[in-house]
Amino acid sequence: xxxxxxxxxxxxxxxxxxxxTIDIIFKNSELYKKWKAKLTEDFFKKLxxxxxxxxxxxxxxxxxxxxxRDVAAGGIGDRDCLGANFYIPLxxxxx
Amino acid sequence: MLKLYALMGxxxxxxxxxxxxxxxxxxxxxxxxxxxSIDSGxxxxxxxxxxxxxxxxxxDLEYPLKIAVEKKIPFVVGSAGYAGxxxxxxxxxxxxxxxxxxxxxxxxxAVIHSExxxxxxxxxxxxxRIKSYEGNPQLTEEDIKxxxxxxxxxxxxxxxxxxxxxxxxxxxGRITDASIYAAYPLLKxxxxxxxxHMAKIIECGALCAKPASPSDGLMGSLYEDYFILKPPNxxxxxxxxxxxxxxxxxxxxxxxxxxPEGVLHLENAKYEQLxxxxxxxxxxxxxxxxxxxxxxxxxxxxxxxxxxIMGIRNPDMIALLDDILADVESKVKQTFDEPFELSFIxxxxxxxxxxxxxxxxxxxxxxxxxxxxDRQSLAHRICSVAKAMLQHYDYKGRIATGANVAFPYxxxxxxxxxxxxxxxxxxVDEDISDKFWIEEIGF
Numbered sequence: 001x002x003x004x005x006x007x008x009x010x011x012x013x014x015x016x017x018x019x020x021t022i023d024i025i026f027k028n029s030e031l032y033k034k035w036k037a038k039l040t041e042d043f044f045k046k047l048x049x050x051x052x053x054x055x056x057x058x059x060x061x062x063x064x065x066x067x068x069r070d071v072a073a074g075g076i077g078d079r080d081c082l083g084a085n086f087y088i089p090l091x092x093x094x095x
Numbered sequence: 096m097l098k099l100y101a102l103m104g105x106x107x108x109x110x111x112x113x114x115x116x117x118x119x120x121x122x123x124x125x126x127x128x129x130x131x132s133i134d135s136g137x138x139x140x141x142x143x144x145x146x147x148x149x150x151x152x153x154x155d156l157e158y159p160l161k162i163a164v165e166k167k168i169p170f171v172v173g174s175a176g177y178a179g180x181x182x183x184x185x186x187x188x189x190x191x192x193x194x195x196x197x198x199x200x201x202x203x204x205a206v207i208h209s210e211x212x213x214x215x216x217x218x219x220x221x222x223x224r225i226k227s228y229e230g231n232p233q234l235t236e237e238d239i240k241x242x243x244x245x246x247x248x249x250x251x252x253x254x255x256x257x258x259x260x261x262x263x264x265x266x267x268g269r270i271t272d273a274s275i276y277a278a279y280p281l282l283k284x285x286x287x288x289x290x291x292h293m294a295k296i297i298e299c300g301a302l303c304a305k306p307a308s309p310s311d312g313l314m315g316s317l318y319e320d321y322f323i324l325k326p327p328n329x330x331x332x333x334x335x336x337x338x339x340x341x342x343x344x345x346x347x348x349x350x351x352x353x354x355p356e357g358v359l360h361l362e363n364a365k366y367e368q369l370x371x372x373x374x375x376x377x378x379x380x381x382x383x384x385x386x387x388x389x390x391x392x393x394x395x396x397x398x399x400x401x402x403x404i405m406g407i408r409n410p411d412m413i414a415l416l417d418d419i420l421a422d423v424e425s426k427v428k429q430t431f432d433e434p435f436e437l438s439f440i441x442x443x444x445x446x447x448x449x450x451x452x453x454x455x456x457x458x459x460x461x462x463x464x465x466x467x468x469d470r471q472s473l474a475h476r477i478c479s480v481a482k483a484m485l486q487h488y489d490y491k492g493r494i495a496t497g498a499n500v501a502f503p504y505x506x507x508x509x510x511x512x513x514x515x516x517x518x519x520x521x522x523v524d525e526d527i528s529d530k531f532w533i534e535e536i537g538f
Binding site: 008009013014015016017018019021023025047048049053055057060062064066068072073074075076077078079080081082085086088089 | 133134135136137138228229230231336339340343344345346347348349350390392397436438440446447448449450451453467514515516517520
């Protein structure tokens with residue numbers, strides 16, 4: 001099963017000009033529990049090649065990950081001013 | 096009970112008049128709208144331009160303002176003119192002035208300024224009162240001096256003061272989105288945790304509804320220790336999921352949301368579906384800070400940009416693209432003595448994700464040649480040279496000896512004007528609320 005098929009929301013967005021935050025909101029608690037084993041802090045560190053802040057939100061079946069951008073939003077060299085595409089590498093991940 | 100109406104997610108995105116009329120019919124105690132953001136990068140703060148131009152601002156403001164003035168409903172616009180510096184407030188007030196004149200309205204306006212004087216910012220830096228924020232770079236004197244404008248994100252302090260005055264409209268400079276909606280119920284003595292939780296969610300308008308839209312309104316009804324969210328537009332609904340998902344939006348921490356005057360904790364927040372279209376929310380916790388802290392933002396001019404856009408379709412050229420671009424870059428750098436930045440964005444290859452790209456299937460590349468230099472004419476010349484090199488690049492195996500690339504535009508070089516970067520995005524751990532000041536204007 002692909003991650004994109006297990007979620008109601010999978011998105012990334014700026015949180016201030018120096019941070020990207022990714023919200024993964026699962027369809028239900030069973031799917032959330034299944035994916036938790038795979039989507040660890042280490043997994044995100046490797047995928048995004050940097051340190052991350054990492055949260056399991058058990059009550060709302062959500063995993064949240066935040067990290068620093070290489071360039072502040074909209075600065076020279078930035079590709080994605082709103083940070084809206086950083087979730088893409090997660091879509092096709094298989095459980 | 097207090098009814099707060101958020102006109103839309105952001106002024107200029109187009110509001111929904113039916114929703115507004117519906118809300119007014121139901122009864123509204125307060126109308127708010129957020130007009131600014133830093134989402135679009137440093138350009139607007141640096142250049143002093145409004146993002147929503149005169150027409151967009153007037154379109155969204157005119158009718159609601161007219162009704163609010165007639166019905167004497169407090170109306171607050173936050174981060175007016177987008178970035179909230181004095182120059183943005185001035186342009187925004189020009190729109191208000193024209194609305195007053197053309198509708199024969201008398202409007203008494205309170206303007207709350209939040210632009211900081213550079214000397215004051217330097218003083219704060221010297222005193223060690225400016226902190227870096229979750230790991231972003233330390234601020235330097237040069238960062239402050241080279242900023243075009245520096246603004247501080249206000250909290251509710253001055254807005255509460257203005258709301259106690261007899262004003263038809265309050266136009267605030269840079270202010271946190273939630274503060275726009277929190278100040279009024281705070282004045283009325285409601286539960287602080289519920290106020291801030293609600294303010295945080297409704298500030299984006301119907302973005303927290305289903306279907307989501309930043310161009311439609313949302314009603315928040317505040318009770319003693321809970322609140323209810325409901326979109327006036329009958330084609331939308333608020334659900335437990337849509338409200339919860341929105342509480343996380345644009346925050347790096349899902350449970351802890353910091354505001355200038357305190358911190359909102361959402362670990363024990365409770366969301367209940369009341370009926371088809373409304374959600375009841377309670378259980379947040381608000382911890383007041385001993386003294387307020389403020390986020391400050393500053394943007395500086397870094398040069399002028401010229402770009403050229405071209406399409407590459409030949410598979411042999413695409414296969415060699417890494418080497419071709421590296422070679423063009425090095426040759427362009429040898430051609431010019433003055434400093435400049437040259438970069439390429441390769442849409443179709445890795446244009447969006449850069450080194451996070453994981454798919455290697457390319458049949459076509461849209462190439463953006465991006466040059467930033469100290470003056471526009473130099474950026475233009477450099478871009479032109481890089482463009483010409485790519486146009487005639489004699490890569491290994493080339494069989495078409497005409498031009499290599501497809502230009503969708505003539506001229507190929509597009510001057511983009513000033514380029515700005517965020518020099519300042521830091522925290523001031525000192526109460527600077529006395530620097531925000533209220534100006535009274537009558538139209």
